[in-house]
Amino acid sequence: MKLFKLLILISILSLQSCKTRSSKINGVSFVASRDAVNESHINPVVKVNANYAAIMPFGFIKNLEHPEIIHNTDRQWFGETKAGAEQYIDELRKKKIKIMIKPQIWVWRGEFTGFIEMTNEADWKILEDSYSKFILEYAELAHTVKAELFCIGTELEKFIENRPEYWFALIKKIRTKYKGELTYAANWDEFKRTPFWTDLDYIGVDAYFPVSDSKTPTVEESLEGWKIHKPVIYKMFQKHDKPVLFTEYGYRSVDYSGKTPWISDRSMNQVNLEAQTNTTQALFETFWEEDWFAGGFIWKWFHKHDKVGGKENFMFTPQNKPAEALLRKQYKITNE
Incomplete structure (x- = not known):
């Protein structure tokens, strides 16, 4: 009888372990648009078997040295505002899609947010106050809508490097507003230096790692390219004992998609659907079966599905x- 009970217990634990391995955050980065959304x-999103969506309201800065963030105004697109984010979440919830709220900053002309850096103490204080107002407003929204996950920032390395004490204090303030899980979206070449992973629930990485210099990377070449980066990512998991989440991942359908995956320059315009598929497949094969890997949010997903993407x-x-x-196949395999 004791042996029978022991075998039952082992079976239960084995099933739980399998579920832990297979269940992932299978997410899409749901683009903020001018419009409200509806079931259509x-x-x-449901058909692609996603179980999470990242909702991305925006704040705007004039330039890299400007300390004030403008947000939640009637000059923004609807989806970039608090009201828009809430409306998107309401519609996604009707289909049982879980939510990460991921407020982001846009610098005029699309300059890289990682280079935001003030030149004097007065401006740093203004930036800190402005960012706190911005991020805490959305932390309160995350609490109101019971979002499963909240991202405290996206690719802000210089801000963090110069003002680490501010960020540690900000995390504490966020946790007074919102009781769910927290992450930060570090750029692929930034996450090793982010100082506050221990205070968060996930190590968040925007995973635009270079994996191949080929015009059309094969799956095998891309798998080989990941062998450089994967041990570094795993080491961060070991150091902080926090699961790794790809807060953004994806490749363009363009020649040399695996060489500099972070570039969105429209001068790179030679369509290569195979390159996108092969690099994405290699990423799935490298990470999605790892226990320490939580999943990710593909970049990016537009609401008017029938009017975007496609073979051109x-x-x-x-x-399309x-x-x-x-994506549909992978997400089906690793859904709960």
């Missing part, structure tokens, strides 16, 4: 491309 815009599109979205079928 959410159904394609050279940008990131997988929509072979990469979408790959």
Whole structure:
């Protein structure tokens, strides 16, 4: 009898272990638009077997040295505002899609947010006050809508490097507003230096790692390219004992997609659907079965599914491309 009970217990633990390995955050980065959304815009998210969506309201800065963040104004697109974010979340919830709220900053002309850096103490204080107002407003929204996950910032390395004490204090303030799980979206070449992983729930990485110099990377070449980066990522998991989450991942459907995956320059416009599919497949094979890997949010997903992407599109979205079928298959395998 004791042996029978022991075998039952082992079976239960084994099933739980399998579930832990297979269950992932299978997310899409749901793009903020001019419009409200409805069921017709959410159904394609369901059909691709996503179980999470990142909702991304925006704040705006004039330039890299400007300390004030403008946000939640009537001059922004609806989806970039608090009201828009809440409306998107309401519609996604109707389809049982879980939510990460991921407020982001846009610098005029699209300059890289990681280079935001003030030149004097007075401006640093203004920036800190402005960022706190911005991020805490959305932390309160995350509490109100019961978002499963909240991202405290995206690719802000110089801000963090110069003002680490501010960020540690900010995390404490956020936790007084919102009781769910926290992450930060570090750039692929930044996450090793981010100082506050221990205070968060996930090590968040925008995973635009270079994996191949080939015009059309094969799956095998891309798998080989990941052998440089994967041990570094795993080491961070070991150091902080926090699961790794790809807060953004994806490749453009363009020649040399695996060489500099972070670049969105429209001068790179030679469509290569195979390159996108192969690099994405290699990423899935490298990470999605790892216990320490939590999942990720593909970059990026537009609400008007029937009007975006397609065989002539050279940008990131997988929509209406072979990469979408790959995504659907992968997400089905690793859903709960």
